[in-house]
Amino acid sequence: MAKIIALAGKGGVGKTTVCSAFVRILGETRPDSRILAIDADPAVGLATALGVEVNETLDDIRCEIIEKAEDGAGKEALELLGEARYRIFDALAEKERFSFLAIGRPEGAGCYCSVNTYLKAVIEMVSRDFDYVVIDGEAGIEQINRRVMEKVTHLVLVTDASKKGLQVARSIYEVADRLVMYEKRGIILNRIDDEELAATLPTDGMEILSVIQSDPSHARNDILGKTIFELEETAPVYKGAKEALEKIGI
């Protein structure tokens, strides 16, 4: 049974960075395990952080399957499922220590529900083939609310010190209680340099998995277009991510 770790929180709080650090650490500490990173955020930042080139996304595949299904006679459910299973490999970027899937961004304005529904099915379909699935979730609460994450076993919320960030984390935490079948959850406080301030933040009983200071080495890496794999092991992001994984028992 795969451990499915999802990261959620407000936009811009550092979810993608922590997520990429999780993928790196899992690859380093469990070289024989199968690890899948899913970029479920339409902002599509995880690929860059992990140094993966995205050729096709889940949404590209979904659209092609629908288009073909509507063109002609006799497409059956098993054929569509077979096609999804066939095409998933076209979107799967297989690296030495992990594989990667991007949900993608639907063309034009409109509802994201269909992609989320497809994502949920894909999570269910591929999770049994991997030991660890790490999901960089969409900012906000939508994917939790729509039960996309219901199979998640470990829910990690990420926030900075902002009131809004904490509010979003709290909302997700509460909704997840009803809609996610997690084994373990907690919150990472990111970019917090003042330990005293960290102690006063209203985390409302959410277990703090780690407190990560602002990380100039990561910021420098970002500017230079370097990946998470080029970050020193002494970097606060790396150390904080490792501590959080240990706290959730991974």
Next chain:
Amino acid sequence: MKLYNRIFERTEDLLRGRTSVSFPYEEDKTWPLSEDYEMIMRKDSRFELGSGKRCGAAMTCVTDDESYVNEDCTCLYGPDLPEIKDGTDYFRISQILIRKGETGESANDAPGLCDLVRDIDFVRFHVYTKGFMIRTSGQSVREQVRVSGEALEKGISFSRIGNTFIRMYREKPGVERARVIFITAEDTDFSALEAEAVRAADIRRSLSGIGKGLPRDCAACSIKEICSEVEGLKELHFGYNATS
């Protein structure tokens, strides 16, 4: 039932005179199956069949004429799995003989025939052979395979994979015999075979459409082209609708 006859004949023409090896079906020499679809990652696979720009395709043809499928067997054109080093072209042809009574001799048989042909074709979605991961498309004729190093060390071969396919086909009520042909020889006319595979897929989908009750107005029917081309399809279509 003459639906696939021209495909059988064209396939035979395309393969005539080419070197092949035939392995009679041996029920006790099938290759083991996994309980569910087994994903083989690229790093765990020794090679891939039919990937990238290589040909990778499959087709299933059904008949009630035993001259087309005279025995249960696996045929191989080209190198066998243990001889392959870096992947090759790949084409699988499943030729299935069904019992006369199953074949839509009268219009009333049409729904049963449509279901049987669909079930036979859909076997490919359930062949979860260990260490031989079949990626088969539901919307095109594409089929690719990843072969694991472990399976090669355990003695996997096309004859054993063929035996597994044959056993699964024979488990379908109405199936009398099955021949599974694997082609890996690089000098094969794969584009001609792919054209036949497309035709076979069109026939199968048309049968599914007929089973579901397509319109009787040819001008509005999505299978008009194939229906006009394939002998016996129109009779099946109108016969079925007329009696439903």
